[in-house]
Amino acid sequence: MNINTKIAQTYVVSNKKLTAVAVLGVLLGMSVYIFMNCMLVGFDKSSNSSIFKSTAHIRIYKDDEICEVIPKETDETFLIVNPKTVPNKNTILNPKMICELIQKEKGVKIVTPQVSSSVFYNNGKSQIAGLAVGIKPDEANNMFDIKSFIVEGNFNNLKLTQNGIIIGSGIASKMNLSINDNINLTSTKSTNKTFKVIGIFKTNNNAIDKSKAYINIRSAQELLQENDNFISDINVSVLKPDDAEKISKKLTIITGYKAESWSKANESLMAAFKMRKIVITFVSFTILLVAGFGIYNILNMTISQKINDIAILKAIGFKGKDVVQIFVTQAITIGCIGVVGGIIAAIILITILKNVYIGGDLGYFPIDYEFLEFLQGIAIGFVITFLAGYIPAKKAANIDPVSIFRK
Amino acid sequence: MSTVLKTENIDKFFYSPVEFQVLKKIQLEAKKGEFLTMVGKSGCGKSTLLYILSTMDTDYKGNLYLDNQLVTGLSTDELAKLRNEKIGFVFQFHYLLPEFTCLQNVMIPALKLGKYSEKEIEEKAYQKLEILGVKDQALKLSSKLSGGQQQRVAIARALINDPLIIMGDEPTGNLDSKNTNMVFDIFQNLTQNFGQTIIAVTHDEEFSRKSDRIIEMIDGQIH
């Protein structure tokens, strides 16, 4: 073994207390850093998955248009000076072709049309306002995984039952409805239609459960007195949700309709997430930094205790870089033990928290072993311990042995 | 006899607390196999000169030649290598690494040099410790030894790389007369039979009288 390594090892072992304190510092810093960042990823994943239960990655629809002001070029008096929304139908023309066009775009996974209609649910005397969403069952299920939040009935029956409806659990309990009961819907076009309840879903969002229902796309078109070319939205899911914003911009250009990404649609929520991310990142990094200062301090202390040793080593032929190597090796050794301990501690923490039941919207605490966060923690941990060792070691390397011997 | 160490007009100044010249025009030459002792009153500059001769102190005027090579102006790394190979130093106070055993202390310069295997170095280190009568202390932590024992271990360490020159700043300062005589005999043996050169600062009159040549220093000058 290299003599520098050997000396470093002796220092690590012979100062057990200092070593232990430094290791503990790294261990705590590392484990908290990894833990907090895994938690952050867990939070994001759980919030996103709850968003994606009802929001497509990208929604394409016809935006309201405002008519243009006709400029006053002549002396004629009847100009439009007070622009209003043009009473266009909110339909996407030629939806089939547009769907095919979108499907060809890179990064796009699923494209499915949808017709949504504001409705009143009527049952006897009770009436609830809500939104009936006409879907193509299979495609919509692929996108939103609707089956995963069906609590009663069978989603597949929607395909078989043209007038089937899957209602939110809030509607079901308010109107005292169960499977196979009938429910009457009134649309904004005053069309009445009776549906048969074939399923009840429960998301983790009360507002949705109290107002939303899924029906077949054709039924929705009928409710709106439209033909089967009428499509109000096209939902698109992409391979990477983070790319949605970028792809949506492209789709706006390609289709000529408004393409809105999920992050744009949930802007205020996104802002809250961003804030959460900044706070957690900042706090966890600070903790790691404090741990780094801990090692820095301890190594500084070791070096001032060892100033005689350093002078002797230099006198008998050790170079400045040997001295640096000795103390950096010591720091890295401490770092290694601390990092390994930190990983174990983080795994234990995460395992414990993973099994804590929170209830409500969340269920179990949303945290998991995120490989990337571990990797990042390890890398930062090593960089910090290296620096915490290197800076004092560099100082030690410049010690003039004669000045020590003269004392 | 060839020259192993030579100085040309070495001057050394200290600037604090006030400017003052410690060494004045030091002209010194040591031959291969010579046993030199340096004497002089306390504060006359013996240690200061020895630090310069051992290449640890580079802040001086004049030239220093070791083994016919001008070493003045070499980089600190080059000097470190040179010290490791060619110079053994015994400090005024016993300077050992306290967390290492005596054996390890003696082995460290040789491990650094890396000329022999660890096994050979260990054997050699035991030999040196035996010559100095502290072989039985080999596996003890050096901090657990008495001052005299530590000094002998330090001498063993200075010998481990068979250096060209061994310099000692009162190398027998902590030893009783019996051990002082033993160290003298060891040094004499090294100079006479192995051609190594010794330069030792001493206050022991008998010690210096028996050496090959005495350098007397008065107020930073050699007489």
Ligand SMILES: Nc1ncnc2c1ncn2[C@@H]1O[C@H](COP(=O)(O)OP(=O)(O)O)[C@@H](O)[C@H]1O
């Ligand atoms: N770092 C220093 N700064 C200023 N003066 C010093 C320093 N080191 C030693 N001296 C002075 O230099 C002189 C020579 O010291 P030294 O070489 O240690 O003497 P000796 O070893 O002969 O007793 C003394 O007067 C001492 O006070």
Ligand SMILES: [Mg+2]
């Ligand atoms: Mg002195």
